[in-house]
Amino acid sequence: MNRYMDDTDFNALNNHLVDVNGNEYSAKDYLVKFDEGMNKQIDRKMFPRSYEFPTGVQFELTYKCNHRCIHCYNQSGGNHEEKEMTLEQWKKLSHRLGELGIFQCVISGGEPTLLKESLFEIMDILDNYSVKFIFISNGLILNKEYVKKLSKYKYTWFQISIDGSRPELHNYVRGLDSWNQAINAANLIKRAGLPLVISHAVVKKNYDYLEEMIDMSYLLGARRIITGPFSYSGRALINGKELELSTDEKENVYEIVAKKSKEYKGRMEVIASAEEVIGLRIKQKDVNGVILIRPNGDVKIDCVAPFKIGNVLEEDIYSIWNRIGRNVWEHPRVVEYINSIHSSDDLRCVYPRINVDPDELLVNI
Template sequence: MSDVLPTVPPDASDSLAVLEKSRSTAETFGIPLAVLLEITHRCPLQCPYCSNPVELDRSGKELTTDEWKKVLSELAEIGVLQVHFSGGEPTARKDLVELVKHASDVGLYTNLITSAVLLTRERLSELADAGLCHVQISFQGVEEGLADRVAGYKNGHRKKLEVAKWTRELELPLTVNAVMHRQNLHQLPDIIQMSVDLDADRLEVANVQYYGWALKNRAALMPTVAQLDECTRLVEEARERLKGTLAIDYVVPDYYALRPKKCMGGWGRQFFNISPAGKVLPCHAAESITGLDFESVRSNHSIAWIWQNSDAFNRYRGTGWMKEPCKSCEFREIDFGGCR
């Protein structure tokens, strides 16, 4: 199956017309490229760096199957290219195959972001038959004892390796997502080799970003400068050595970046998020920003209207919220003040 996406939807002019029709005085931001669908906050793992909100949406508040199908149809109508089924653990939803099938039927590229520990080969095969385009599996390390301790799930690492093998047997593209922190950075060379051995298309070396539970556990997770420097060196060397074999994405912690993260350069302008209970968010951590009231797909407003006209999205996007020194900074429309 191809992992190559078109740069614009074939009916882009029609999609823009749908958005333009919903527009009043708000700026037109064009077509969002991708949407992160957090279809549940339920998860069997207990990762200390989880970026989900500390106050999770309970399962009784989750959107129903029909509500998620309506969301998927609306996203396709406005020209969204990709949907990423996430959580929590998306495979905890019994209707996942049905949702993937509907997404495929309306023309959306589908990616499953999973811990993999709840998957069987039969269910993964059903997802592939339903039109699933890509699988991303999170790994907590390469050594079973450490990986299972970090995830809080016995025999989880062994299961992840098994599901990764099934993924390639079913000819689905595979991304290894390795969340890196002080406890496992020493395993990075082996994680890179594991990704090659698993025949992964891509490795995401994702240093922990400190929101949600990760912020509460920052003292135990934050790497030293020396650790991060070594991590950067290893990634650069591996990128050169494995060019054409394994694509490697690299995300450093906000605290060590040279400039504030241009978070809203994508989130809220090209991407957005829908929570398990249906809140439409400019990024997955947006609810931590005080003073913003987010619309729900259960409201009377369409997703197109929320994207274009909602007060929260437009206040999130601009520079009007900034205080000094950001307000007068020459980079204010380059990095937009970083993650808020």
């Protein structure tokens, strides 16, 4: 554990983590046990110390979005000067990743359904290599015909974002009158037999309705709801004062999640999303197998950490991975960055600010 964490007293690491059975843990204790467990499995050769190629990838297929969420982690739908990759470039990359043997691809954006029929050309290629998908959508333009086409693929889960149990709550967060469309999308996904997951960001305005939101997710047929305080990145950093919960309110969110997780045990998973200060440290300790491709071809180490390691339009993805990607979480700059974050509040001032400042380029480890 000391390889990655300094001796600072991490106040944030005393926050709760809640497992699928509703059991609460000290985050710091969890990290210690996770680290010990990973080291034992690596020593027993159950896991390698690094993978020769990425096992999973997230595609941010477009900057475009038909929502303007006040908490959006990557400021989708705003003014982006970067040129997006063409369909042919995405298809070429998909073939390459399929050849390398990735197992899973997260389809996201922006809003991926804005690619319309072109989206299926990308997914068809990956599907031919037996890649499973996680699909992240706001559901705004999903209809029965489009969902039918999507249903031919294999999914780990299909995620619809619903940020309120009532229209006025969801619409406030999403910046658009879209609650009915989100509910309809969830129903369509469930009826198509796809593994529905609801994501729900807790902000000041919808905080009092969290239990109601969890209950509604069960009624919609969700297998899981992932919820917790909003992520301190992108537009949320800009609008933070309007959105943020007090320390007591955050603690109560985790208590509610623990209670509802036990209530719905065996019927629906109620999962608390980990705050960045925790999530980044978990990724440090895990065997890295995942990268993220931005709409302009930039390769990031994940959707939160503000570091890029190359661009697929300039260098082959396998070369980027073996040059730096496979061990990037051990990079001194990444370690320094994470050790400078002691609580979510630090993300306001630690540079680069996530999806506010330009990502920092890491050349070699």
